[in-house]
Amino acid sequence: EIYAMDVSANSQYFVTVGNKHVKFYYLETKRWSGGQDRTCPIPLTCRYGMLDNLKENCFCDVACGQGDNCYVFVITTSGILCQISSNRFLERWVNVNMSHASSLSTDGQHVFVGGCQGIIRMFNAYNLKIVLTLPRPHCLGLDIAQVMSSEDVQTQTFSGVDERATNMPPSEELVVAAEAAQYSSSTSGMNSSDGGQTSSGSHPGVIALTFDPRQHCLTVVYEDHxxxxxxxLESGREDGGFHFQKRYSSMYHRGGVWDLTTYPVAPATVRGQQADALADAGGEQEVGGALPPGALLSVSADGTLRAWDVNADICQESVLKRNCVSPQCLKIVYGERQEPGCQGKTHELPARRVAKPLDCLPGTVPSRHKKQGFTVLSVCPTGVHIATGNRHGRLSIYDTNSMRVAATMHAHEAEITTLAYSITDNYKVLASGSRDRMIHVMDAARGYQLLTTLDDHSSTITAINFTYISHYMIMVSNVILAT
Known part of the structure; x- marks a missing residue:
């Protein structure tokens, strides 16, 4: 199995790596007989790299040197960085001191290695001595709305060349655990498997990285997407040290996005009969909450609710401001974890036999996240509450002022497929539909108490919407349309 490949700078060969192998494929041509100046392809023949005692490792990435550097660099999953000459012999190797390595890149002068916990180390490409360790990214579960400046995130950088970095010759055996610990304690900038930076949180691991020598920038993709x-940047010191500075960062959904909606604008801009219904309801007339009007809301299979800034001007009217971790993402709510002190509703509502989802039917591919995350959301027209449903039938209500759970209940026996808010003359209503063929109508003004249950459908409820004429509710399923 091949995990990675790279082509040499002179395009004369390419290298593949995988489980217990490093192979060199040389690109050759053969002239036709008869003096014709034509070439024809020939089958590729591979030659194995001479790796001595390291040949039994699993190699996960490879990078060929650029410019005058004709070395080939490979990295093992256990964190062994190898330097191989163009004639396929192992020149030297070094333990990068990571419990798991995943990716590397080189510009000919330096080698960058990324691995677990967001650790990235920079090595000299000729002697494999460590140059510096990059600062790690954000912690998992970080509330990005609280990160307003670079001081709120880990910004410590390591600069200068460390001459004490140990380089082991190829003839030596692999470093055992005790030796690795001793090596770790004697190597500056590599003092621990967490990159020499103390932190109580967990960081996303590195999936891939690449260095652009022209722009002098390193682009990294982490496990949380x-x-x-x-x-x-050059430090300007006499020792010729370097340091890294973050130019850009952004956080995206880790799983599939299942639903999108926009946060409501001021009631004065709500047109038609919906505005009249809001005025007649006698409730809150202003849109409440910390989110800016017109913000984009999304829910995903990764179990998060996110608010996005789609207009640079809208944040001026909001409590939430642009942060330095992900400027476009204003807020991340990790809905799958239990909120401390949550006093949400836990009563169970009536249910029926569950209809099979589309990804369980014969001939379909099952969804990767079919047991995880949110499936649908809806925002109260006043902007005070956000309702979300997940694949387990759990309904959660979030207060937009604190973005915490205000109420939660096991509303259905299967995934919630649709949610809809309405404000009538007498009620603020939330309706939920599910794959269990049931529709529950709840009073949003009274702690989401159950008003009624509709069981007229014989298949999955696909959509629910309220009309503002005669206060009808329209329901759509795979079988019938009802009002």
Whole structure:
């Protein structure tokens, strides 16, 4: 099995790596007989790299040197960085001191290695001595709304060349655990498997990285689907050290996005009969909450509710401001974890036999996240509450002022497929539909108490919407349309 490949700078060969192998494929041509100046392809023949005692490792990535550097660099999943000459012999190797390595890149002068816990180390490409360790990204579960400046995130950088970094010759055996600990304690900038930076949180691991020598920037993708661009700068010191500074970062959903909606604008801009219904309801007339009007809301299979800034001007009217981790993402609510002190409703509502979802039917591919995350959301027209449903039939209500759970209940026996808010003359109503063929109508003004249950459908409820004429509710399923 091949995990990665790279082509040499002179395009004369390419290298593949995988489980217990490093192979060199040389690109050759054969001239036709008869003096014709034509070439024809020939089958590729591979030659194995001479790796000595390291050949039994699993190699996960490879990078060929650029410019005058003709070395080939490979990294093992256990964190062994190898330097291989163009004639396929192992020149030297070093333990990068990571419990798991995943990716590397080189510009010919330096080698960048990324691995678990967001650790990225920079090595000299000729002697494999460590140059510096990059700052790690955000912690998992970070409330990005609280990160307003770079001081709120880990910004410590390591600069200068460390001459004490140990380089082991190829003839030595692999470092055992005790030796690795001793090596760790004697290596500056590599003092621990967490990158030499103390932190109580967990960081996303590195999936892939690449260095652009022209722009002097390192682009990194992490396991939580966040993207960072680090700029390499010279420190100006006499020792010729370097340091990294973050140029850009953004956090994206880790799973599929199941629903989108926009946060309501001021009632004065709500047109038609919906505005009249809001005025006649006698309730809150102003849109409440910390979110800016017109913000984009999304829920995903990764179990998060996110608010996005789609207009640079809208944040001026909001409590939430742009942060330095992900400027476009204003807020992340991790809905799958239990909120401390939540006094939400836990009563169970009536249910019926569950209809099979589309990804369980014969001939379909099951969804990767079919047991996880949110499936639908809806925002109260006044902007005070956000309702979300998940695949387990749990309904959660979030207060937009604190973005915490205000109420939660096990509303259905299967995934919630649709949610709809309405404000009538007498009620503020939330209706939920599910794959269990049931529709529950709840009083949003009284702690989401159950008003009625509709069981007229014989298949999954696909959509629910309220009309503002005669106070009808329209329901759509796979079988019938009802009002």
């Amino acid at each position: 966040s993207l960072y661009i680090w700029g390499l």
